[in-house]
Amino acid sequence: MRISSIAFANLKRRKGKALFLIVGIAIGIGTAIALVTLSASITEEIGTQLDRFGANIVVVPQANSLSLDYGGVSVSSVSFDVQQLRDEDAKNVRDIPYKERLSIISPKLLGAVKIADQEVLLAGVDFKSELLLKSWWQITGEEPQGERDVLVGYEAARALSLIESTGEMATQKPMNHAQMDSTSPSLEAEPFKIIQPRLLIAGSEHRVAGVLAPTGAPDDRMVFAPLTQVQAMLKKPGELSVIEVSALCKDCPVADIVAQIAERLPQARVSAIQQSVRARTATVERLTRFATVVAALVLVIAALMIFTSMTASILERTKEIGVLRAIGFRKSHIIKSLLIEVGVISVIGGLLGWAAGMLASVIALPYFAETQIAIPIRAELLVGALGAGLLVGILSSLYPIISAARRDPAESVRAI
Amino acid sequence: MSFIVIEAVSKTYQAAAGEAAVTVLEEVSAELEASEFVCLMGPSGSGKSTLLTIVGAMNRPTTGTVSVDGIDVYALADERRADFRREYLGFVFQQHHLLPYLNALENALLPLAVSSRPTTQKRERALSVLERVGLADKAKRLPNQLSGGEQGRLAIARALVNEPPLLLADEPTGALDSKTGREVMEVFLTLNAQGQAIFMVTHNAENAALADRVIHLQDGHIVYGASV
Ligand SMILES: Nc1ncnc2c1ncn2[C@@H]1O[C@H](COP(=O)(O)OP(=O)(O)OP(=O)(O)O)[C@@H](O)[C@H]1O
Ligand SMILES: [Mg+2]
Numbered sequence: 059m060r061i062s063s064i065a066f067a068n069l070k071r072r073k074g075k076a077l078f079l080i081v082g083i084a085i086g087i088g089t090a091i092a093l094v095t096l097s098a099s100i101t102e103e104i105g106t107q108l109d110r111f112g113a114n115i116v117v118v119p120q121a122n123s124l125s126l127d128y129g130g131v132s133v134s135s136v137s138f139d140v141q142q143l144r145d146e147d148a149k150n151v152r153d154i155p156y157k158e159r160l161s162i163i164s165p166k167l168l169g170a171v172k173i174a175d176q177e178v179l180l181a182g183v184d185f186k187s188e189l190l191l192k193s194w195w196q197i198t199g200e201e202p203q204g205e206r207d208v209l210v211g212y213e214a215a216r217a218l219s220l221i222e223s224t225g226e227m228a229t230q231k232p233m234n235h236a237q238m239d240s241t242s243p244s245l246e247a248e249p250f251k252i253i254q255p256r257l258l259i260a261g262s263e264h265r266v267a268g269v270l271a272p273t274g275a276p277d278d279r280m281v282f283a284p285l286t287q288v289q290a291m292l293k294k295p296g297e298l299s300v301i302e303v304s305a306l307c308k309d310c311p312v313a314d315i316v317a318q319i320a321e322r323l324p325q326a327r328v329s330a331i332q333q334s335v336r337a338r339t340a341t342v343e344r345l346t347r348f349a350t351v352v353a354a355l356v357l358v359i360a361a362l363m364i365f366t367s368m369t370a371s372i373l374e375r376t377k378e379i380g381v382l383r384a385i386g387f388r389k390s391h392i393i394k395s396l397l398i399e400v401g402v403i404s405v406i407g408g409l410l411g412w413a414a415g416m417l418a419s420v421i422a423l424p425y426f427a428e429t430q431i432a433i434p435i436r437a438e439l440l441v442g443a444l445g446a447g448l449l450v451g452i453l454s455s456l457y458p459i460i461s462a463a464r465r466d467p468a469e470s471v472r473a474i
Numbered sequence: 475m476s477f478i479v480i481e482a483v484s485k486t487y488q489a490a491a492g493e494a495a496v497t498v499l500e501e502v503s504a505e506l507e508a509s510e511f512v513c514l515m516g517p518s519g520s521g522k523s524t525l526l527t528i529v530g531a532m533n534r535p536t537t538g539t540v541s542v543d544g545i546d547v548y549a550l551a552d553e554r555r556a557d558f559r560r561e562y563l564g565f566v567f568q569q570h571h572l573l574p575y576l577n578a579l580e581n582a583l584l585p586l587a588v589s590s591r592p593t594t595q596k597r598e599r600a601l602s603v604l605e606r607v608g609l610a611d612k613a614k615r616l617p618n619q620l621s622g623g624e625q626g627r628l629a630i631a632r633a634l635v636n637e638p639p640l641l642l643a644d645e646p647t648g649a650l651d652s653k654t655g656r657e658v659m660e661v662f663l664t665l666n667a668q669g670q671a672i673f674m675v676t677h678n679a680e681n682a683a684l685a686d687r688v689i690h691l692q693d694g695h696i697v698y699g700a701s702v
Contacts, residue, residue: 385632
């Protein structure tokens with residue numbers, strides 16, 4: 059017989075009440091865990107999106123104007139006397155002090171060309187970095203290999219009659235899987251196949267290596283070809299119209315990187331484009347704050363529940379506590395025994411709450427996240443759940459416990 | 475000096491709001507010797523339980539002192555006084571106050587719960603006191619599976635498990651019929667014969683007659699029997 063045996067005997071005797079308290083704590087902790095896990099996972103997702111979803115810094119020549127437009131960057135077809143960006147500038151970007159933070163540098167030359175009587179925007183790119191930068195591209199066909207391979211945007215391909223729909227998608231479900239993957243883009247479009255693999259650009263023949271699924275971006279109306287090829291065709295050797303830079307960024311100093319690039323390239327305009335992700339980050343921050351408030355509220359309610367339940371259960375035991383005091387239990391022994399009871403309840407509640415919270419967030423995550431992300435099992439969250447459970451349990455029962463231990467034993471024994 | 479010295483003890487209870495305070499004991503003095511069996515008698519409300527709990531180190535007198543074995547009980551700090559109760563005193567309550575969810579053995583073990591003795595030693599002790607009160611074969615029973623007399627003996631076993639020099643009992647036979655009351659009284663007499671000091675409140679003159687001495691309390695004063 060130890061003090062803990064009394065605590066456990068009491069727990070066993072009041073199973074129903076203990077269970078009620080455990081569930082109360084578990085709900086509180088579970089809500090908190092689910093909310094914390096969800097908002098952490100979504101924040102994490104945004105971080106990886108920042109890294110993956112293309113450029114967050116764009117370098118263009120100063121004071122350029124006119125005609126064609128590429129994602130908010132104007133592309134001149136008429137050359138003013140502005141200083142153009144050149145191949146060396148892309149190398150210069152790679153040389154800034156923060157160069158380790160740069161994951162992708164993708165130089166481009168843009169220009170309008172006529173293909174089969176259609177005005178098309180032609181982009182000269184380094185395919186290796188461009189494909190990294192635009193990881194969301196879904197290519198029907200293959201990635202460009204040779205000097206004369208091009209990628210064509212969906213709308214451009216349709217306008218140029220390079221592709222043909224392969225039937226109504228709804229009725230033709232059973233498709234081979236690989237094909238399904240490469241032809242079912244995020245935007246609704248019919249599956250298609252390439253019917254015309256040859257393309258005559260500025261008099262020279264090119265091979266349509268692949269066609270992009272619709273992206274909703276200007277890319278849809280463009281033709282992508284190797285940079286040197288395009289520089290030759292447009293007769294602008296060594297020239298660039300834009301350098302897109304992707305920094306490895308979750309919390310990285312984009313502003314500093316922008317400043318460093320601007321210093322290297324005084325003739326260029328360097329700007330950060332993060333707005334959409336920023337907006338999402340702000341939403342998540344608001345969600346996180348809301349989640350924190352809700353979790354705190356639930357925990358406070360759980361605490362109140364424990365307070366009333368413990369007060370009642372201790373009141374019920376006034377006589378018993380008086381007897382224990384009379385036969386020589388110290389106040390501290392009484393407190394210890396009651397705290398063990400609350401502690402066991404809190405730890406089990408915390409553990410169950412953690413498990414429930416993790417489960418709930420796994421179930422709920424698909425409704426909040428845009429991509430598939432796994433919820434990591436983090437030890438500190440389990441420790442946090444147990445700690446929070448104990449804190450709530452002990453804080454809310456401390457008052458009834460201490461006042462019970464302090465009650466005069468003669469009085470308690472007499473009271474019956 | 476006597477084993478227990480009660481010196482000029484007064485006790486006034488602060489009554490509920492609107493009521494006058496009641497003085498239950500007035501300048502009560504008495505002495506008890508080690509290994510003496512003393513019964514405390516008196517009409518209902520005369521302050522017997524009050525005096526017993528004062529001697530029992532759990533009810534501070536308004537004035538006066540109580541010393542047991544030379545220790546001024548109420549000079550001890552609260553937690554130390556709990557230790558004192560555990561080491562020096564065994565309590566038997568009228569309602570027995572057994573914990574209903576612990577079996578006989580566990581109830582007998584209760585005062586040892588706070589001791590750091592090895593578990594096997596605690597068990598041995600508890601089993602030996604159960605034997606002394608004749609409950610060795612009912613160690614696994616819950617209190618409600620015991621007869622009234624057995625419950626009384628279990629309460630005595632619990633009080634004895636720490637081998638306290640003084641046993642305090644408040645009407646231990648009060649809730650029992652005369653036959654089972656007798657059974658419990660036998661246990662007390664046997665213990666006293668083995669040298670156990672006992673201070674017992676009783677209404678039963680027959681039982682009181684079996685004790686070494688009777689102290690009679692009335693209107694807050696000891697009428698007779700204050701010392702040997
Ligand atoms: N905690 C208390 N607060 C106020 N009054 C009390 C308290 N304890 C006892 N009393 C009063 O003190 C008086 C003596 O009570 P006590 O219990 O000592 O009497 P008793 O002699 O044991 O009586 P009985 O034989 O009925 O058990 C009673 O009038 C009782 O109402
Ligand atoms: Mg009484």
